[in-house]
Amino acid sequence: MEMTGAVLALIGSIIFFLSALGLIRMPDLYNRIQTGTKATTLGTIILSIGLCLIHPEWTGKLVILILFIVLTNPISSHVVARGAHYSGQEMTDKTVGDALTEEDKDKEGTP
Amino acid sequence: MKMKTALISVVLGLLFWFGLNGRLETGVLISGIVVVAIAAAFHVKDAVFGDVKFSPRAFIAFIAWLVVFVGELIKSNIDVMLRVISPKVRINPAIVEVKTKLKTPLGRLALANSITLTPGTLTTDIKGDSLFIHWIDASSTDVEGATKAIVAKFEKQLEVVFG
Amino acid sequence: MADQILMVAVLISLLSIGVILIRFILGPSVLDRVVAFDTAGIIAISVIVLLAHMLERFIYVDVALVYGLLSFIGVLVVARYHERGL
Amino acid sequence: MVKKGFILLMIVALGFMLWDFVGNYSSKTELADVSSHYVEQGPEELGAANVVTSVVVTYRGLDTLGEVTILFAAAAVVGLLLHLNRNENEQRREGSELLKTGTALLFPLILLFGVYVFINGHLTPGGGFQGGAIIASAVVLSVLSDPNKKAGHTALTVIESLSGLTYVLLGAAGAILAVNGFLDNRILPLGEYGSLLSAGLIPAIYSVVGLKVGSELSSVVISFKGDSKEEEV
Structure with missing residues (x-):
């Protein structure tokens, strides 16, 4: 049981390392948010499950921690992405379309 | 509607309280009842859970959503991994508009969070029925195509649970 | 054996925080740094949970919860300030 | 130039004052008398597992009253100062719908967590001040999600004064009914060591402190937000 938990924790930390690499390699803010959010969420879930296996009496609090992360992490990345858009953060050159800017322009054009 | 919110809020609050305290004893129970009642009053004021459906069908849909969600989360991490460790960064990003049929706030929150945690998509803004999604590998930039690719897999179940 | 594996997990997590610090220093914009901070914060939560196991202090899980709450609200503050929402 | 020279002089003087600590500093290894x-008698006398709590709430309870009063004064002054210069016509972008829903869902749960932290102050490294700060962070979250929402300034003031009054009354009850003077916690039975309802009055005292600190910090946050014009209390 302890071994399984430890291996799960190790997998979680490797996923964390992926998110760190993603933050370094991705070309613009939005892509960085993407890799950061997904990888840390799954990493925390797996690591917490691993610790639940090692310490079954901690399960209650760790489940609360998991639910908290799953609820708040997407919300905070959504708010950061929205803030980036409205503060005029530029997207990478490879971007092929931006429906949100067009939508805002339409609103301004027809008041 | 108020009754429903109060009921769900009290059950959720008590689970939360006992999960935090980690033990069952009189003191925890007494203080828990007082505190959870206050917390439920705040939930009732905003009618957070007013539209959640109670039926066996909704329960099955909720489980189905959970299964799809966990599957997509794992898939999205494999996707991130492949993108990060491939020597050349392969991206084709765009912000696309998709439409949702969900009307209730909680359902839309669940949908947006699910979208953020699925492969290559990030909810950037929400205006009325339109969600604006940053898509790391945009295969179609028109509304119908994007809606089918991003929203459809969650919307069916969430519509049953949250309406 | 399990303890050694957990030790490696802690080291990899700390290494990830170190790598994220590079992004924190490079920037270039404030929001890039916020994203780096957010990611590092969530990894730090897990490190605290692992520490709780190593030091056999169940109480440290509370610390992890409080830290998660504060880092969530801190990120929201900066992001909302940036879109002129405050 | 003069300013920089002065700063340099100050730094050198400070370094001279602290030079003694370099090399021949040794930390204390034994506890002083008090x-x-x-540490030794606290858990037995008061039944609290957290020594810091037993010092803050009981042995040095009067000091805590002073600290809470300082916090109250700070909150009042912040409110006063921010009231003087305030621009009313600033346009704020609303928070997104998702953030509002998330806040409505999370706000009561954060309150629950704050209460958990201060009510367990005698067992865990929490306490009134920490729990109060968590409650205030819930208020920060609701301000972030919707800065234009009207805030319950009056309710906060009422909670703040009531809890302050209760704190003094509990302290006086300790002075009258038990032996050791202001804020003695032994007017209730000490209970079983390590359970929630133990250590006499400490959970009650810390709950009151937590409510007071929470409402004070929240009113500071709401004062910074700015637009509580219509209800001047």
């Missing part, structure tokens, strides 16, 4: 009494 501290060893607190």
Whole structure:
């Protein structure tokens, strides 16, 4: 049981390392948010499950921690992405379309 | 509607309280009842859970959503991994508009969070029925195509649970 | 054996925080740094949970919860300030 | 130039003052008289597992009253100062719908967590001040999600004064009914060591402190937000 938990924790930390690499390699803010959010969420879930296996009496609090992360992490990345858009953060050159800017322009054009 | 919110809020609050305290004893129970009642009053004021459906069908849909969600989360991490460790960064990003049929706030929150945690998509803004999604590998930039690719897999179940 | 594996997990997590610090220093914009901070914060939560196991202090899980709450609200503050929402 | 020279002089002077610590500093390894009494006798006398709590709430309870009063004064002054210069016509972008829903869902749960932190102050490294700060962070979250929402300034003031009054009354009850003077916690039975309803009055005292700190910090946050014009209390 302890071994399984430890291996799960190790997998979680490797996923964390992926998110760190993603933050370094991705070309613009939005892509960085993407890799950061997904990888840390799954990493925390797996690591917490691993610790639940090692310490079954901690399960209650760790489940609360998991639910908290799953609820708040997407919300905070959504708010950061929205803030980036409205503060005029530029997207990478490879971007092929931006429906949100067009939508805002339409609103301004027809008041 | 108020009754429903109060009921769900009290059950959720008590689970939360006992999960935090980690033990069952009189003191925890007494203080828990007082505190959870206050917390439920705040939930009732905003009618957070007013539209959640109670039926066996909704329960099955909720489980189905959970299964799809966990599957997509794992898939999205494999996707991130492949993108990060491939020597050349392969991206084709765009912000696309998709439409949702969900009307209730909680359902839309669940949908947006699910979208953020699925492969290559990030909810950037929400205006009325339109969600604006940053898509790391945009295969179609028109509304119908994007809606089918991003929203459809969650919307069916969430519509049953949250309406 | 399990303890050694957990030790490696802690080291990899700390290494990830170190790598994220590079992004924190490079920037270039404030929001890039916020994203780096957010990611590092969530990894730090897990490190605290692992520490709780190593030091056999169940109480440290509370610390992890409080830290998660504060880092969530801190990120929201900066992001909302940036879109002129405050 | 003069300013920089002055700063340099100050730094050199400070370095000279602290030079003694370099090399021949040794940390204390044994507790002094009073501290060893607190550490050794505290759990037995008061029944609290957290020594810091037993010092803050009971042995030095009067000081805590002073600290809470300082916090109250700070909150009042912040409110006063921010009231003087305030621009009313600033346009704020609303928070997104998702953030509002998330806040409505999370706000009561954060309150629950704050209460958990201060009510367990005698068992865990929490306490009134920490729990109060968590409650205030819930208020920060609701301000972030919707800065234009009207805030319950009056309710906060009422909670703040009531809890302050209760704190003093509990302290006086300790002085009258038990032996050791202001804020003695032994007017209730000490209970079983390590359970929630133990250590006499400490959970009640810390709950009151937590409510007071929480409402004070929240009113500071709401004062910074700015637009509580219509209800001047």
